[in-house]
Amino acid sequence: MRDARQKLQWASKRVTTVQEDTAYSLFGIFDVHLPVIYGERKQSALGRLLQDIVSRSGDITSLDWVGQSSEFNTSKLYNMLENMNTPLFANCRLRLPCIAFHVTEVKRRPAHAAHSIYEVKADGLQDLLITTDKTLIQFSRARPTRQTFFLVRPWDRRLLGLPDFSEQLTFAEEGESVGLSSSNLPGEEELSVDSDVHSRSLRLMVHLGQAFSALLVAQQRVGEYKRVALDHNIIAQMKHPASIDIMNIRTLDIL
Structure with missing residues (x-):
């Protein structure tokens, strides 16, 4: 090795x-x-x-190990996630920045209890079992449903090694000038900054490979989703680093 x-x-x-x-x-x-x-x-x-x-x-x-055009380019992924907005709740809707994994199969297991157990598959994630008293549409890749389901990972900027937006906002006093000092002229610390971003990008890859709490959401209409109530938390995990190639980084309106 x-x-x-x-x-x-x-x-x-x-x-x-x-x-x-x-x-x-x-x-x-x-x-x-x-x-x-x-x-x-x-x-x-x-x-x-x-x-x-x-x-x-x-x-x-x-x-x-790869160049700029590769699917495994960590710096490109880091920059995309760094530019994600913060969660916003308004008009009874939650605008949630997240990583969404498209659900490709839902299959109900035979059960005698009041609650149902479903086998769920999603692109890029290991197979999951979820328990709910809601009746879910059963479908597969061979027989897809017209309704779209996602398992979503709410985005947390702290995974980038950065503080929350609320912690990094600074304001200059009225009349105060803001400029560059001799210690931070453009290009002066370029190498150290690039190295820092590179290190953070690699740590991000490790974090994304770890288990996380996911939400199951069903599309109601274009751009609007509703969370499916479950009996237990969904603990999901990516299959392997290649799953990064199919990650869908977006902001959902959850009702």
């Missing part, structure tokens, strides 16, 4: 007939034993490889 980041750079220039072989051809180099699943796409194959490398080496810098 030594020099994992340098070895992974080879994949960025490698051309293979089958896209998954970009990752599979590196299995031997890292002495990993993972299943070969042709048809899973390059992003998924690389994601499984990255997950194994990080778990065995503990080196998160291997997540930043």
Whole structure:
């Protein structure tokens, strides 16, 4: 596992007939034993490889081995999330910035209790079981429903290593001039700033891979969603780093 980041750079220039072989051809180099699943796409194959490398080496810098155009570019993801708005409650609606995972299957388990247990699948997340006294529409990829469901992760700016908006607002006194001192001229600390953002981006990747409390919401009309009441908290987790490629970063109006 030594020099994992340098070895992974080879994949960025490698051309293979089958896209998954970009990752599979590196299995031997890292002495990993993972299943070969042709048809899973390059992003998924690389994601499984990255997950194994990080778990065995503990080196998160291997997540930043690619160039600007890659789906695994952590700085681009960091910037998108940094520009998210804060939650706002007005007119009986909650405008919630979040990461949304599209639900692709809901299947009810046979049960004799008053509450129902459903098996839920969503793009990018591990499969979940949820319990509710609400009746959910059963559907699958083969038989989709007209209604849209999302499992959402409410966004928290603290995951970026930054304070909340309320903690970083500063105001100049009336008549006070605001300018640059000699210690913070443009370009003076460029390298240290870039290094700091780079470090935060890598820590963000680690945070996103951890389990989180999710909300199940159902679309009511365009842009408006309603939370589905459940008996227990939903604890969700991403499948692997490749799930970042399908994350839907948005703001939902929840009724």
